[in-house]
Amino acid sequence: MTYAEIFSRAVALAKELTARGVERESLVGVVAPRSTEAVVAFLGIVLAGGAYVPLDPADPPERLVRVLSAAGVRIVLVPSGGGVAAPAGVEVLAMDDVAAADDDPWAYRSPPVPAGRSPLAYVMFTSGSTGTPKGVMVEHAGIVRLVRDTNYLDFTQARRILHAAALRFDAATFEIWGALLNGGAICVVDDETAVVPSRLGMALREYAVDTCWLTAPLFHQVVDEDPRVLATVRTVLTGGDVVSPVHVRRARQANPGLRIINGYGPTENTTFTTTYPIDEDPEGPIPIGRAITGTTVLVCGPDGTPVPAGEIGELYTGGRGVARGYLNLPELTAERFVLRDGKRYYRTGDLVHQDADGVLHFHGRRDNQVKIRGNLVVTDEVNAAVLNLAGVLDSCTRALDGSAGGRYLVSWVVAPGLTAAAIRAQLRDRLPGYMCPEHVVLVDRLPLSSSGKVDWRALPAPAPAARNDGPEVSPELVPLAEIWAQVLRLPPAAIGPDHQFADLGGDSLRLGVLLGRIQQQFGVRVPLAEIKTAVTLDGLWKAIEAATGGTAGAEPIPTVADGAAVPLHPNQQSLYALWRTAPDSVAYNIPFRLDIRGPIDRQRLQAALVEVVARHDALRMRFDLAGGGTAPDAVRQRPVDHMVPEFAYRPDGRSPSPAEFTRPFDPDRPVVPRACLVRIAPDRHELHVDIHHLVFDGVSLRVFVEALLDHYAGITRPDAPVRYADAARWAHDRLHGGARQLDEQYWRQQLDAPLPPLALATDHPRGPVRARRGAVVRREMGREWLDRLARRAREQDTTEFAVVVAAYAAALHRMTGQATFGIGAPVSGRTHPDLEDVIGMFVSTVCLDVQVDPDMRLADLVARLDRRIRGALDHQELPFQRVVELVGAPVEAGRNPLFDVFIALQNIDFYAFRRGGLDVSVEVLNPGTTRFDLNLQIYRRPDRVVLDLEYATDIFERRSAEHILDVYEAVATELLNDPSGAVRPTAVAAGTRSMSDFDF
Secondary structure, eight states, rough: OOOOHHHHHHHHHHHHHTTTTTTTTEEEEOOOOOOOOHHHHHHHHHHHOOOEEEEESSSHOOOOOOHHHHTSSEEEEEEOOOOOOOTTTTTEGGGGGOOOOOGGGGGOOOOOOOTTTTOOOEEEEEETSSSSOOOEEEEEEHHHHHSSSSSOOOOOOTTTEEEEEEESTTHHHHHHHHHTTTOOOEEEEHHHHHOOHHHHHHHHTTTOEEEEEEEEEEEEEHHHHHHHGGTTSSEEEHHHHHOOOHHHHHHOOOOOOOTEEEOOOOOGSSSOOOEOOOSSSSOOOOOBEEEETTTEEEEEOOTOOOOTTOEOOOOOOOOTTOOOTTOOOOOHHHHHEETTTEEEEEEEEEEEOOOSSSSSSEEEESEEEEETTTTTEEEHHHHHHHHTTTTTTEEEEEEOOOGGEEEEEEEEETTTOOHHHHHHHHTTTTSOOOGSSSSSESSSSSOOOOSSSBBBSSSSOOOOOSSOOSSSGGGGGGGHHHHHHHHHHHGGGGGGGBBGGGTTTOHHHHHHHHHHHHHHSOOOOOOOOHHHOOBBHHHHHHHHHHTTSSSSTTOOOOOTTTOOEEEOGGHHHHHHHHHHOOOTTTTTTEEEEEESSSOOOHHHHHHHHHHHEEEEOGGEEEEEEGOOOOGGGGEEEEETOOOOEEEEEEETTOOOOHHHHHOOOOTTTOOOOEEEEEEETTEEEEEEEEEEEEGHHHHHHHHHHHHHHHHHTTOOOOOSSSSSSHHHHHHHHHHTTTTTTTHHHHHHTOOSSSOOOOOOOOSEEEEEOOOOBBBEEEEOOOOOHHHHHHHHHTTSOOOOHHHHHHHHHHHHHHOOOOOEEEEEEEEOOOSSGGTTTSSSOOEEEEEEEOOTTTOOOOHHHHHHHHHHHHHHHTTSSHHHHHHHHTTOOOOOOOOOSSSSSEEEEOSSSSSEEEEEEEEEEEEEESSSSOOOEEEEEEEESSSEEEEEEETTTTTTTTHHHHHHHHHHHHHHHHHHHHTTOOOOOOOOSSSOGGHHHHGO
16 A cells, blocks of 8 residues: 555545544554555544553453443544454444545644643553553653654655554554655555564565564564565664574574664653664673663662663653553653653663773663563563452462573462363453463462562472373374474473463464474464464364365375486476477477666676576486376476576676567477576666476476575575475376375366357467467556555455456456356465475466356355355365366367466465665566466565566457456455455357457
């Protein structure tokens, strides 16, 4: 979404709020996850003169009601289609109920600012010692001081800031307003991406993020899993808890040039009070640094007077960032916000000392506030919640030190007749996840000291689970149990099939690691919402089995001897036959261009390309006919060592056209990529690459670019678990060993009736041979279209691919009046987890049979095609040519079998990369060919959607292709706006007229 769109929507919201009675400093609740809608909500509330109260929709309803009541809000904003538990009399307003602005948004003016002080911007509720959260009132001046003209970070329009913090956490203030007030980009990720290191890394690359805030525990978790996740980031700010020097060193070693800043500050002083740039590898505790611009600090003794340098005291902080106080808590405000020499300071409760250079060093807390996973928690509030449970007689809650400087909560509870699991389950219904104790220890009584207080030193330590006392783990569950044991740091014997992840100490960060390791080991992505539902080991295994079609825990792929000749991969066979039939064709070449910004060392780039070819056997493969046979099944492929890829250099800035650069590959020679480096300017180059589809696919493109840039930057990449030769032999043996019988049965049933050819009118008669000359027409849809696509998929519980396919089917239906036809679509073919980072030809094609009923709504078509797509994915290992043979599909002259039109949503992370000081974007090129009559390629970029319609120029004129794309765009927009509309066939008869004869 662009700034103009954000501002226009925010102004419309501001007017709506004003009409509903919101005025200067009215409090408006926002109960929403991270999203562009939430950003619009914050801005709209501020423009209306109000102050927002951010709350997490995942919090227990009881807590939401309690906070909304304490804030006294009259209006709560929720996402489109959302809802919330709200106190009586509170109006709940969905964002999509707000009409768009119908006049110039830039003419809007906010209400007058109150004289004498900065207006209130937001109220953020944090843990409170009375058992009730307390609201911190932050003013506009504090936000401006945080992100404008600062001394710790250069905020510019070029900044691309990750937004991964929860809205109720003040790091979101830095992320959102740091971008909005400086014209930079906000890169929003969902909860799942924020906690799964591998997915976080993909998002950082995809959105070209250069700046991110990670809480210290999350930073440690990311570095533990894979420090190269941060390879494309320039600046990481971390803090919210003690930062581990070991993890900082590991992150810097893996990512030379990465800037790491330790950021410290309470919510009461608007996110950051001090920062410390970690410019060298630290050996001891990391300082919290010096005050940021607009901030003053004092280190004071018990009497409130400053202490000398080197002496430990309480940190007081003043300046423009200090909050107004606590909402409706005057006594607590007076206690914590004090005057010193006529200036207002906040007593942080943190113990520090200041060295001779003015650098502050942290020494802990002077009260019972602690940081849990970056969130401030008052243990008294947790303990109050425990004491309020029925059956609890007494309790004590404390924070204990965990690994890597992190802390966790433990409650010792006197509750005869209750189990620890039951207590934790009740607390999860009352407290946010980060406030729930990781361990509940049942005791007969709490030990007391001579003064009558709980003697915490005499409390028993929480005992780790030693053995599972319930049912044994079945053999099929053992691999998953081992992952749980690794993530939870427990012995495998402690885990049973009915154990719940949370009850064994699992929190949101460990859950993120669990998701990443499940994807790595089982090759399946289980959504965060689903994994929260499947809370037990057995339940999670069932979710994995459902997502993999019963292939979870696949056996390792056997390896073959180095240099051994192996059969073609089943998905290579038809391509090889086409290549042999037309060796001079470039229809199955894959040319692409890397646009590189930054200074380039040509020799080093060429050496990196040589290294990539040497380490990926598919990029140096030779194909031979075994035993004199000519059929694809008689072909053998083997990697050839010491192959040097062709590498040309053009210093004159003259870029080759795709048609000029793309040349046929000789079937009798090894297939090795070709490259041409073009120098456009000293810090701008283009690298053109051409490779044959027989050894390369879309995922391979991502792997190739990452490997090339890593080798160029001197980053050592681990070898993939298997090579392409191993994968080809494995897939061939599975197909011929009878492992695909269920797939064969599925496709016979799915395509039991012949699909009629699509009767789409053409400009020229179809020839006896399928047209292969092609061209492309393009449309670019903005961020709002991209957001609506994601929202539509989410609201219909489907994928974005199902939505775009349904729009394609509806458009073709309207243009032809045809109710039954086929659409081709790609599937990755990478059904084993070890194939994720292997370069080679794995992708296959499936036929989606479209059936349109007379009264079908667009939403119904999405649901029907969603089922077709899921079935195709579950049975994708059967090669397309084998499917054609099984169903006996007729092949007409000049046509493909089963379908003539194709669609793909290119959602693979190969658009933007950053390595070794280089910014790289990728563009797939068309050399003037096509493989289908119509091939709609939809590229999901970070800020837009690109629609490329490749068309056969022998049968369509360009104006007809433009018109087809216009129809698709219109239908897709209709579907995204209102899926309840009818598919509505258009009464157009197929005939010999051209597409341009029709007026749609």
